[in-house]
Amino acid sequence: MLELIKIETFKIAAKPRSYIGFAAVTAIVVLIQLALYADGQSYLDFLIQSLNQTFEIEGIGFNGNMVGFIILQTLIIQMPLLVALVSGDAISGEMQGGTIRGLLTKPVSRSRILWAKFAASELYTFLLVLWLGVLAWLGSLLLFGEGDLVVLKSDSLVIVRSADTAWRFMSAFVLAFVSLSVVVSLSFLLSAMSENSIAPIIITMSIILLFTIIGTFDIPIFNKIKPWLFTTHMIVWRNFFDRPLPMNQILTSLSVMLFHIAAFLTLTHVYFNKKDITQ
Amino acid sequence: MKQVLLFALLLPLTGLVAQTPNQKLQRAFKQFSSVKSFKSDVYIKFNLPSVNIEDMSGKAFYKAPVKFRVRLKGIAFLPKDNPFRVFELIRDSSQYASVANGVEKIGSEQCQVISVIPNADSDLVFAKIWLGEKSNCPLKMQLTSRSNGVVVVENTYGRYATKSLPDKMRFTVDMNKFKVPKALTADINSAPKKSSGSNQKSTGTIEFVFSNYALNATIDDKVFVE
Numbered sequence: 001m002l003e004l005i006k007i008e009t010f011k012i013a014a015k016p017r018s019y020i021g022f023a024a025v026t027a028i029v030v031l032i033q034l035a036l037y038a039d040g041q042s043y044l045d046f047l048i049q050s051l052n053q054t055f056e057i058e059g060i061g062f063n064g065n066m067v068g069f070i071i072l073q074t075l076i077i078q079m080p081l082l083v084a085l086v087s088g089d090a091i092s093g094e095m096q097g098g099t100i101r102g103l104l105t106k107p108v109s110r111s112r113i114l115w116a117k118f119a120a121s122e123l124y125t126f127l128l129v130l131w132l133g134v135l136a137w138l139g140s141l142l143l144f145g146e147g148d149l150v151v152l153k154s155d156s157l158v159i160v161r162s163a164d165t166a167w168r169f170m171s172a173f174v175l176a177f178v179s180l181s182v183v184v185s186l187s188f189l190l191s192a193m194s195e196n197s198i199a200p201i202i203i204t205m206s207i208i209l210l211f212t213i214i215g216t217f218d219i220p221i222f223n224k225i226k227p228w229l230f231t232t233h234m235i236v237w238r239n240f241f242d243r244p245l246p247m248n249q250i251l252t253s254l255s256v257m258l259f260h261i262a263a264f265l266t267l268t269h270v271y272f273n274k275k276d277i278t279q
Numbered sequence: 280m281k282q283v284l285l286f287a288l289l290l291p292l293t294g295l296v297a298q299t300p301n302q303k304l305q306r307a308f309k310q311f312s313s314v315k316s317f318k319s320d321v322y323i324k325f326n327l328p329s330v331n332i333e334d335m336s337g338k339a340f341y342k343a344p345v346k347f348r349v350r351l352k353g354i355a356f357l358p359k360d361n362p363f364r365v366f367e368l369i370r371d372s373s374q375y376a377s378v379a380n381g382v383e384k385i386g387s388e389q390c391q392v393i394s395v396i397p398n399a400d401s402d403l404v405f406a407k408i409w410l411g412e413k414s415n416c417p418l419k420m421q422l423t424s425r426s427n428g429v430v431v432v433e434n435t436y437g438r439y440a441t442k443s444l445p446d447k448m449r450f451t452v453d454m455n456k457f458k459v460p461k462a463l464t465a466d467i468n469s470a471p472k473k474s475s476g477s478n479q480k481s482t483g484t485i486e487f488v489f490s491n492y493a494l495n496a497t498i499d500d501k502v503f504v505e
Contacts, residue, residue: 050455051330054427055356058349148354154459156329159354243331 004112008120012086015093021082021128025075029135032071033143036062040144047152063147065165068137069241075132076176076235080183080208081201082128087121088187088200091272095195100277110273114192118265121184129177137169151241158243172237175254179234182257183208185264186230192272230260300377300393303410304369310415311366311443316342319492321349323357327483329457330356339489344370346503349487358450358485359427365395365406365420366443374398385409385418385433402426411436416443428453439492448487456481 012018036043040062051057091114094100103113149165151158160168183204190200211231214222226232233253239246298306321339325332337351345367349357368375380392390409397403402424409419420432430452434445 047459050457051356054359054452054454056359058351058355058357060354150354152459156331156457158331159333161333161353243333 001112001116004108004116005119005123008090008116009123012090012120012124015086015089017089018086018124020085021124022131024078024082025128025132026135028075028078029071029132029139032074033067033140036067036070037143040067044150048150048157051157059148060150061147062144063149063162064137064141064144065147065149065160065162065169067140067144068169069149069151071136071140072132072172072176073238075136076179076237077212079128079132079176079180080234081205083121083125083180083183084187084201084204086124087184088191088204089197090117090121090188091191092194092200093191093197095277096197104277111269114269114272118184118188118268121188122181125180125184126177129173129180132176133169133173149241151238158241160241160243168240172240175237175240175250178254178257178261179237182230182234182260182264185261185268189264189268189271192268192275227256230257233257300379300391301372303391304377304393304395304408305372307408307410307415307417307443308366308369310441312343312370314341314343314442314444315495316340316498317444317492317494318496318498319489322488322490323349323351323355324486324488325356325483327356327485328454328481330483332356339487340498340502342498342500342503346500348503350502356485358430358452360422360424360430360432360450362420362432362448362450364403365408365417365422368395368397368403368406369408380407383409385411388413388418390418414440416440416445439494442494444489444492444494446489448489450485450487452483452485454481454483 044060044062044066045052048057048060091100094103104110106113146162148162149160151160186207187200187204190203191197194200194203208231211229215226215229215232233256236250236253236257239250239253317340319339320336322334322336324334332354335351335353335355337349337355339347339349341347341363345361345364347361347363349355375398376396378394378396380394383390383392388411390411393408393410395406395408403422404425405423407421408417410416411418414436416434416436418434418436420434422430422432424430430450433449433451435447435449436443437446439446
């Protein structure tokens, strides 16, 4: 199995599109860091101006934790596209290239090939999240220094003490990885169903876009649907920066996401094993 | 003859009992004026709507006539008003007009309510002081300034009541509702909180709990610099 995962990982590494994600993350993170380095304080002042009129706000200033958080919440919206670029191509790419028949003639079960491809896609996602963490959080700490984190919400703000941020960031990255795994498993299912490598990527993004739009509108009928949409739970990583920690909400969202992953993978497994591959 | 003698004896006493508001304020200032400086530990409790912040500890510094600063590690939301500024105001009775506004009870102590209006064109435009009749300490102050609006300060005294140094100081401030566009915070999918009405104002409190006062210690002016 390990050998199969290695081969699938090598296949991902050999494709130029796999590096788009890393390049995009690097470009966006560096750009935001530079912009905030130049003008971050005025951005923060603008956001908290209504509080500044009432209070003497001591010790507030841009720091690595704040920059890391801003980048994380900005980039996490784009990350699904970057992982779908790779996982959406995992099976359909081989279908389109005609290499799948050759692969399936090997003395390895379809299930093992499927799981090896999924594991390789997950490894890619993990590395992308790790790269984001190193660059966005640790890089910002180096550039801006440590300090208390101001978590801005639309109607309130939370102050997280500097000493209390490391475990929150780590947990947030783990949850972000689980969120992206939902996208990986969805695009993986679509990839198994498609014979074209672009279609699963576009459909995955369309689904995420549609669900996100539903989640944004405060309309009663949408409010009933929202708890069932995986996109509602994909931003649960933010809850790690809340006080007190909404553990029930985190566990609920985690369960919903794990359920989606399991459902998508089961469907993929069933579909791929029964698929009549003729090309 | 007896009546005249009794009247002559009681006359100075009636003068003492029926002090003018200015005299009461002067008495309160005199009590505090023995404090030339102090430093103390301070524990700050925040109860601010729309700001979720942990309580924190730090050091408080005061230097006469009116320098006051709280030093903390990390982000803190502190009242803009200097609570000791009122002593600077009442120091010179020629600098303000005072009016007695009756008597009110705060806790177990009877208080004289005195309104103070500065003569000069200063930032502080009006102060209402609830002066304890027994302790001679300001138990409550309502400070109205041009820059900070209305701030209510409630003091609780203990060991240092004889020097008008409070154990607890509770500030009540008016706050505008905090609102940032969702696009700026990436706070999508969050359910909007039901508003209790169209009122955009709410009040928050900040409580200073002082301990370990070191009176009249030497304090470097650098402490008060930003």
